[in-house]
Amino acid sequence: MEDLHIIELYWQRDESAIKESQTKYGGYCSTIANNILHSEEDSEECVNDTWLRAWNTMPPEKPSRLAVFLGKITRNLAIDRYRRDRSQKYGGGQVALCLDELGECIGEDTPIEDRLALKELMNSFLSSLPDKNRNIFLLRYWYMMSVAEIAKRNGMSEGAVKMVLQRVRDKLRAYLEKEGVGV
Amino acid sequence: MTNKDILLEVIGDAGERFVPELTGKKKKHSVLKWSALGGVCAAAVIVCVIVLIKMNKNESAISPYVNLPQIGNSNTKSGTDKINPTIRFGEMGFEGLMAYDISELDTPNPWNPDLKLSSLPVYRNLAYNDFGEMVYLSEEQIREIAKNTASALKVDVIDTKITYVKDFEQGEVPDEILKSIYRIDVNCSDNTTITVYGDGQIRIEFERNTLPSGYNFSHNSTSKEEAQKVMDYLSDKYGSLLHYDNALCFSIADRSFSGVENRSYYVYDRSDEPVQSILNYNLSFSKFAPDDNGDLLCIWLNNPLCVSEYLGDYPIISVDEATEQLMNGKYFSSVPGDYIRNGRISKEGIAKIELVYRNNKVEYYQPYYKYYVELDSAAFNMADGLKNYGIFYVPAIDSEFLEEYKYFGEY
Numbered sequence: 306m307e308d309l310h311i312i313e314l315y316w317q318r319d320e321s322a323i324k325e326s327q328t329k330y331g332g333y334c335s336t337i338a339n340n341i342l343h344s345e346e347d348s349e350e351c352v353n354d355t356w357l358r359a360w361n362t363m364p365p366e367k368p369s370r371l372a373v374f375l376g377k378i379t380r381n382l383a384i385d386r387y388r389r390d391r392s393q394k395y396g397g398g399q400v401a402l403c404l405d406e407l408g409e410c411i412g413e414d415t416p417i418e419d420r421l422a423l424k425e426l427m428n429s430f431l432s433s434l435p436d437k438n439r440n441i442f443l444l445r446y447w448y449m450m451s452v453a454e455i456a457k458r459n460g461m462s463e464g465a466v467k468m469v470l471q472r473v474r475d476k477l478r479a480y481l482e483k484e485g486v487g488v
Numbered sequence: 489m490t491n492k493d494i495l496l497e498v499i500g501d502a503g504e505r506f507v508p509e510l511t512g513k514k515k516k517h518s519v520l521k522w523s524a525l526g527g528v529c530a531a532a533v534i535v536c537v538i539v540l541i542k543m544n545k546n547e548s549a550i551s552p553y554v555n556l557p558q559i560g561n562s563n564t565k566s567g568t569d570k571i572n573p574t575i576r577f578g579e580m581g582f583e584g585l586m587a588y589d590i591s592e593l594d595t596p597n598p599w600n601p602d603l604k605l606s607s608l609p610v611y612r613n614l615a616y617n618d619f620g621e622m623v624y625l626s627e628e629q630i631r632e633i634a635k636n637t638a639s640a641l642k643v644d645v646i647d648t649k650i651t652y653v654k655d656f657e658q659g660e661v662p663d664e665i666l667k668s669i670y671r672i673d674v675n676c677s678d679n680t681t682i683t684v685y686g687d688g689q690i691r692i693e694f695e696r697n698t699l700p701s702g703y704n705f706s707h708n709s710t711s712k713e714e715a716q717k718v719m720d721y722l723s724d725k726y727g728s729l730l731h732y733d734n735a736l737c738f739s740i741a742d743r744s745f746s747g748v749e750n751r752s753y754y755v756y757d758r759s760d761e762p763v764q765s766i767l768n769y770n771l772s773f774s775k776f777a778p779d780d781n782g783d784l785l786c787i788w789l790n791n792p793l794c795v796s797e798y799l800g801d802y803p804i805i806s807v808d809e810a811t812e813q814l815m816n817g818k819y820f821s822s823v824p825g826d827y828i829r830n831g832r833i834s835k836e837g838i839a840k841i842e843l844v845y846r847n848n849k850v851e852y853y854q855p856y857y858k859y860y861v862e863l864d865s866a867a868f869n870m871a872d873g874l875k876n877y878g879i880f881y882v883p884a885i886d887s888e889f890l891e892e893y894k895y896f897g898e899y
Contacts, residue, residue, distance in 0.1 A: 332780060369504060370505075373504045374504075377500060381497075381500060384497070384500075388493075399656070400496075402656050404492050404493065407496055407499075410492075411492055411495050413491050416491065417491050420498060423498050424501050427498050427499060427501075428502060428503045431506045432506070443499070443502065443507055443508055447502060447507055453649060453673065
């Protein structure tokens with residue numbers, strides 16, 4: 306079913322919207338959750354909760370890209386769960402690694418207060434990147450995909466992927482420093 | 489929250505136009521456990537039992553676990569260590585299922601009350617630790633499992649990658665665990681990837697493993713008859729990998745609240761010895777999963793007893809004794825108390841009882857009585873006629889052999 310039709314079902318409060326979302330994006334959302342939590346059971350719970358959140362959000366939301374909209378919900382739920390249950394030490398998830406890597410891009414001396422401004426800066430930064438580098442960066446830090454998986458998807462070596470990520474992080478650090486963020 | 493945490497969140501808010509599509513591999517997980525969340529509820533379960541008896545035709549192939557202990561049910565002893573029966577549940581939703589009638593639910597669980605078992609084995613999971621990383625096997629053992637798996641699949645190993653716990657873990661985790669191998673990924677010919685985890689679990693993922701025409705293999709649109717045909721074929725094709733003497737295939741189909749089926753496919757080695765059969769069904773089973781194109785996406789092989797220590801056979805309580813405990817509120821469950829009809833479980837509300845071994849990152853592999861209790865339908869926004877069955881567990885081991893523990897019946 307086309308995304309437009311699925312969104313219309315949500316707006317009509319037709320519960321088959323959930324069924325259609327599950328059918329079309331269940332696997333996609335599971336991938337995102339599992340990248341973060343690496344627990345099938347917990348990932349399934351995140352995905353199930355995604356449908357509820359989507360139901361409660363549309364309307365008034367009418368996303369232009371339903372996949373990203375749903376994926377973002379799942380991502381946030383999974384990260385929240387990771388943070389909340391960090392003492393249980395989720396195994397194999399990429400969050401801890403991603404946080405470490407992003408720690409290279411931003412200082413901790415000055416807390417960030419204006420997230421909206423940071424979001425605008427991030428979008429500006431992303432638009433300045435070549436498509437390939439931007440995609441690799443977001444596969445890593447949006448989808449929390451492992452380096453190995455990114456390499457496989459792009460037909461690259463892991464070393465090449467790491468090089469791209471390092472360069473983009475270096476560029477992001479320089480960009481944020483120039484804008485006075487987190488220095 | 490640190491700045492890097494905020495940065496990670498902000499990246500998540502990146503403009504939609506930037507976020508790349510995920511094409512190619514789609515990992516779809518079938519749902520065994522459902523969470524009923526407010527007005528948007530979970531599933532009705534239709535269990536289809538597919539009985540297939542096959543002999544392993546490939547006698548020359550070796551099992552992936554050939555050199556690891558295969559704990560059977562011989563040389564028994566009485567257990568003396570006290571066991572902790574506490575079950576920790578997740579925090580999202582609760583374990584339950586929906587059906588129009590409990591008769592829709594049928595599983596090939598080899599336990600039944602007529603067996604009149606007086607004791608059952610308990611194992612300590614040697615891969616368990618308080619930090620959640622299931623690690624135990626050595627690099628050599630894991631590599632051998634991977635090599636044997638590749639051999640059974642008749643694929644060649646191209647390269648391997650080891651992931652240690654320290655590669656992703658931070659915080660105060662003992663060195664011994666940090667240095668342990670979490671998993672080894674083996675890339676093989678035919679774009680097959682074999683992953684062996686530190687607790688011996690095997691995951692095999694295929695790039696494009698298309699079934700011959702005439703087989704309908706899917707999560708959502710495969711009838712029980714079609715599922716039987718698929719599992720018949722797959723169980724035979726991968727007989728040298730499964731290494732079962734008496735493969736019994738089954739599929740379970742849950743339904744979404746709107747009625748769409750979500751089917752999962754399993755096979756285990758059925759034994760003439762009831763206790764061994766119970767162990768195999770609950771712990772040492774294999775799972776097959778389709779991708780969105782109807783191809784075989786992955787196979788999971790479980791054999792947790794190969795990294796376990798047999799503690800002994802422990803006396804178990806009867807079903808009647810367990811039911812009395814249940815009705816007195818002495819159970820483990822993720823079901824909120826508000827959903828129990830009249831606030832208290834009654835005998836009339838019990839729809840089904842099974843005996844199971846839980847296998848999700850547990851310290852002990854031990855038996856529980858698993859109750860399906862019909863919940864208050866007024867609490868859920870369900871289709872007309874649907875019933876919601878919450879899951880409740882009562883430890884089957886006699887309390888004399890259990891550590892002190894606290895019941896908690898709701899989250």
